[in-house]
Amino acid sequence: MIPAAELERVYERPESLTALHTNYCPGCTHGVAHRLVAEALDELELREQTILVAPVGCAVFAYEYFNLDGCEAAHGRAPAMATGIKRLLPDRTVLTYQGDGDLASIGIAEIIHAAARGEPITTIFVNNAIYGMTGGQMAPTSLPNQRTTSSPSGRDVALTGQPLRVSEMLATLPGAAYIVRRSLHDPANIRKAKKAILTAIQVQQRGLGFSMVELLSTCPTNWGMTPAEALTWVKDHMLSIYPLGDYKVSDAARELSA
Amino acid sequence: MIPAAELERVYERPESLTALHTNYCPGCTHGVAHRLVAEALDELELREQTILVAPVGCAVFAYEYFNLDGCEAAHGRAPAMATGIKRLLPDRTVLTYQGDGDLASIGIAEIIHAAARGEPITTIFVNNAIYGMTGGQMAPTSLPNQRTTSSPSGRDVALTGQPLRVSEMLATLPGAAYIVRRSLHDPANIRKAKKAILTAIQVQQRGLGFSMVELLSTCPTNWGMTPAEALTWVKDHMLSIYPLGDYKVSDAARELSA
Amino acid sequence: MALKGTVVIDQERCKGCQLCTLACPQNVLLLDADLLNAKGYHPARLEESHNFCTGCAVCAVICPDACITVFRQPSPRRVERTEAIYG
């Protein structure tokens, strides 16, 4: 082992995160998502001009974990709250961080209308196919036959429909400038996710419209898996239902991401 | 003029409408939409098994105008109410009749989730690009630069986004079996609209999933036009923003409409 | 050759919107300037002077207030009532 002093520090906890320990379960990729957002803000030097809107969900404490000005939305209403902030502070960077229950279920109206208005905010959409915080109920994003505490014999698509693919849907809206889906299940994908977050925030900075990065994420606790198994489950089961990709990249946004 | 007695009656007010005079403004095509729905129910002999969910909007009295069992939803919530009814009475035909403010603005969450669940209900979506009942405010469906009482200098798309195209958006959902857009601006289009309504109801009868017919409709009063001018405005201005067509016809539904 | 037909207009229902008068291919409908119904509108009326009603039902198809009943000379090919007018 080489003494650290002689070496260059190539990675450390980003400044846009606080030192607080999170209350996420071990191996939960909410933590990865946080880190990526914080790194992106650091790199873009936006920490001091960013306002984070935290969701109701496991990430409810996000406003404490990020070293940013922040506030706490009502369940699902983060995009409305962010709209209120952004309209008054158009030169600030406004982020919402939302789970799939928050965004795709109770908050679908607010995200659609924010996107439809082309509201220049950025949404980090953490899709773990379940309601994490409340103990593992079915979400609109749960997979067919997925067992949850409110679909104990598996999600019955005949009664509850197919998983809701939000990115695909939002991509139909002209106001959406940048809508992509990435995954956090391995380092290579995490790297791509980071890049997408950077682009999304830049889309906001340039005022190109609404931007959202959907991140496939794990919930080892409620899936009843080890953290490593959970990553595999994302790869083996979620990717086919939620194909990764760029669902909407407006022309102006394309220049940025290129 | 030939005495009526010698002739065959080829058209009369459908049985599924009551004799009540509507309170729609002269020339408002809400009346046409009503008539088409009633005719379709008559032809399918469904009058006695149909439950209509009326919206809040100019069509708030629809439950009185239709000779059907009916109920009155809260603004935007007709699809949720219809879901409640349909789940308990799966063999009945359940219709929602909704305006664009009702469906595309306040009620977008409920329509999306009903469609996403593949709820076997049929929605008649009357898009007149304005809030008729409350006196002509902007709707998410209002056209760019359209003057309304809440966009008096014309809808500014930079602040409020582009018109929301609901059919295009719902078409992305697997649960949606039949999503089409028609218009009521001339007899030929009215005929096509009627056909679509028939198909949509049949889609429900066969349990194929969610069905919706979007109807481009007029609001002469709040557009500040004569009824005839309003029809022309639909043709000249709405059709280009809201192209008519079949946005989603599931394979099973295709057989029906063929 | 056009069929022969006629229409009966429920003048109390009518709101004088003129959509039928403008749509009638035969130009045989007009608003009755002399009549005001209880709602305060001049209702539509059939007025066959040069042309005659063919029972084509275009007026009924466009009438937002379902005021118009259409009659037509029985045609050889029998079709369902309301279906007939929607071709």
Place this chain on the structure above:
Amino acid sequence: MALKGTVVIDQERCKGCQLCTLACPQNVLLLDADLLNAKGYHPARLEESHNFCTGCAVCAVICPDACITVFRQPSPRRVERTEAIYG
């Protein structure tokens, strides 16, 4: 040839999720079975026996709790700090 590097793990932050230990290409991370941190977890630890840490930062990229600081032998081509690890 691989660069030389090392990692410093904030063992009090660590939740022992093992994502780093499984992801490390050099297999030089493991959970410390002897140590229980205040949160009650066995934290990850660097254990270079056969292999050595290259400072590739894969562990840091996957760690959900931002516990890992990565050091690397200065490379000829200078790049921005965190950007470096995301290639």
Place this chain on the structure above:
Amino acid sequence: MNNHNGNDRTEFVFSGFGGQGVMFVGQLLAYAAMDAGFNVTWIPSYGPEMRGGTAHCTTIVSRKPIGSPMSPRPHVAVVLNLPSFTRYEPLVREGGLLVVNSALVSLTSHRQDMRTLDIPATTIAENLGSVRAANMVLLGAALTAQPALPLAAAHSALEAHLPPQHRSLLALNHAALDAGAAVVLERL
């Protein structure tokens, strides 16, 4: 018990089709009363009739503070069309005044306990240059028959409050007010 609505309070209702300017004439009266130092309220009907085609509003002019701005039994009803006549003719308070646009309303009142003025306002206005001034003809008549305010107050209110885009109609409106007043004075 006193008559609590003596001369110090007059309740006007204006009623007619949407395009007949009933809202404006009610507001004009309110402006006139305000400028003349009265308490005044104006309130539109915004009830279920909204989409029925007929519009009406109530203007109350009073020396005392006004409690309710509603007038279920107006002192003066100005009706511009048939449905308005049917609605308000029975409601005018005893001893009150009904002003009827007889050009459009063929009925006349048979009530003996109030005054009725049949004024062919639409015709008079048409002769003056536009049927749209019928409302002013009727206001002129009403204020002459029931002088809750001097007619001059209505004239100055017109000067002061006619919206800029309608100022070309100023002369017409003045003339219409006077013409309405003249009809009443003639009949005295």
Place this chain on the structure above:
Amino acid sequence: MNNHNGNDRTEFVFSGFGGQGVMFVGQLLAYAAMDAGFNVTWIPSYGPEMRGGTAHCTTIVSRKPIGSPMSPRPHVAVVLNLPSFTRYEPLVREGGLLVVNSALVSLTSHRQDMRTLDIPATTIAENLGSVRAANMVLLGAALTAQPALPLAAAHSALEAHLPPQHRSLLALNHAALDAGAAVVLERL
């Protein structure tokens, strides 16, 4: 003033990691008490600690109706891991009992105003066949040291209420209860 929480009411807290079966052991005690004719309440903690890894529950056994199901100062605290020890050691009521899974908790209590039982429950259970029976070892010990209920009641509750999918563990659980009791009896 009386001691309002005399012998007729005993409050137990069970605390440990998620997988250590603390919820079940608390419920088992509740079943036992119910079957023995006591009033009983069981309540999980569902507060902010939820996601912290440590779970705890409270079982109250009483001859009288139970008001609050909460126990801020339990008579008996059964702690299965270190964080639980840290949390509950100071809270046990004077004269109460702390039962510690000494196999996982290296600390011991220095309080003189209550009894402490250090039981290497995980080790004992492991020897019996599975570490997962440590909870039963500790319950056996607790009920022997503080006989709010006869141990037999716990045995019959096991028979009656062990969920079907765990019935293969019945013998192990019985043995664990007895083993816990034995440790206490040995030390008498």
Place this chain on the structure above:
Amino acid sequence: MVKELLKGNVAIAEAAVRAGCRAYFGYPITPQTELLEYLSSRMIALGRVFLQAESEVAAINMVYGAACTGARVMTSSSSPGFSLMQEGLSYIAASDLPCVVVDVMRGGPGLGNILPSQGDYFQVTRSAGHGDYHPIVLAPATVQEAIDMTVLAFDLADHYRHLVILALDGLIGQMMEPAELPEWQADPPTPDWAVTGAAHRAPNRITSMHLRADESEAYNQHIQRRLEHIRAAEQRSIEMYTDDAELLVIGFGSAGRIAASAVEMAREDGLNVGLFRPQTLYPFPSDRLAELAEQVGACLVVEMNAGQMLDDVRLAVSGRAPVEFFGRMGGAIPLPEEILDTIEMLCWSLHVVE
């Protein structure tokens, strides 16, 4: 029937099933989620309707629709979710529809926390949405009462065609206690006002719209007359030691049962203290309380909020006796001992203690 050890939320769910609840629509929220989770398998196994709605707004409107069919239906939520149901509740009430809504109250306002609270007393008793009406509100203090009141809730809902709210807090929702489940009820016939398709009869229509003031006022009078009946017939309460009580402790739900412990302790200490526990929050048992107020020297209201039922107590007592308050807020749970302290202080100041 035998007693089982049942968790409040689950007990309510199973009681609803046995009372003939045909459909449940809900949205997860702690501390009521077990209710939804239990029904997610139970209802489907019975061939009944369970649907997790996309939100509480949707849930209450699904209930609204389902209630229109004349079936027994239910939803449940907790404080923030209950707030989202306000519009729907008002529509349901204004449509004369029977239905049962469970509010397992938690610490507020705002997001607050998931701890037990009684902070929604005003919201459940006073408004539950805009306009003039009150739901019937039942407040269980034990798991057994939660069961019994669930059955009662459905019966009252049908009997009065009225909205019934079961208002409890997280303690009762989360707690397990021995309790007996009810008998299975036979399905009532479909009521004649239900919308089921207008076959062989004139159409049924369910609406809360009354555009004309006279119609609307007449409808409101109809509601008020119904509420008068309800006030006359449905006031319910439990008493302990009220015969000779000089201090009357008043509390509902969890606060009431904790206060009961405190009253027992006070009696052991020789204090003449009684307990009055309202079981109906609307109608508030004012009649009996007014009687008791004549007799006691003072009242002590105990709540897990800042003093909300306090208003109803003051209204009932109407100056006949001083009314004192002890409350814990935002998820804090009162201890019997601290209530006892307050009791002692009050008794002392009343000279109840010789």
Place this chain on the structure above:
Amino acid sequence: MVKELLKGNVAIAEAAVRAGCRAYFGYPITPQTELLEYLSSRMIALGRVFLQAESEVAAINMVYGAACTGARVMTSSSSPGFSLMQEGLSYIAASDLPCVVVDVMRGGPGLGNILPSQGDYFQVTRSAGHGDYHPIVLAPATVQEAIDMTVLAFDLADHYRHLVILALDGLIGQMMEPAELPEWQADPPTPDWAVTGAAHRAPNRITSMHLRADESEAYNQHIQRRLEHIRAAEQRSIEMYTDDAELLVIGFGSAGRIAASAVEMAREDGLNVGLFRPQTLYPFPSDRLAELAEQVGACLVVEMNAGQMLDDVRLAVSGRAPVEFFGRMGGAIPLPEEILDTIEMLCWSLHVVE
């Protein structure tokens, strides 16, 4: 300044503009729509924020966000829309955010109608969402008062960091009356708690979550202390002829001004009647009313609802005098004459008339 003839809704809108309202978010609903419509051009012309939200739920949450930036913000709605704002209102209140919400009440419950009503009294004063708090509630009775109270609302909101509701009914919203608009207020500095980006300072965080009971209770105590201050400092009311009144008529807003006419008539008839018109509904002017209750023989509460403020009157009067009620519901408007009839009846039974 000179008097202008102003419609209530428009007057409130313009008063808000002059009071420095930087942003308005709202959703159309009769009878408040003119407020939104007026601001749709006015705010944009001034370079301020106007946005028609997709719903009332979104509107109140936009307000929530905007209020976090420390700016003066407002929304408005009417009864069903106000119901939809309950969750958001509770969050705003629980985050100590100043903001102003206008409720132009209409006939309910349910869809009801668009006629004037005071049926949301409970909803605005008692809960406005779940949890323990009360908004400050101002109730104007004239257009002038609507203007003055709009300015006051913003000032009180900022001063107390508290939610302020302007509660009026469709009559005042729709009516035109002569009134004077206020001076333009200078913009207050951005408060130090606002979220604006954490530059050169530690991050600001706005939340209503308090997971631990002790923190949550402490926060609730903080709210209750603030409410105590508000109760001590902000009770406002108007009186007429109270010096020698033997019957006190009590009404707020439209009902209050109509009752004033009735009281005038009664005085003309020689009856010793006075008027008490609460201008603040929360804090209810109980202190002054309790004093007056000592002096009068009876109270008559007049409301455009089934008797909601009645509770507050009874609580304040607390048995000192009988309290009678006259109400019209669901959009019906009381006539001065019918109030006068009731006054006469009561005076007669009080032997006030010699």
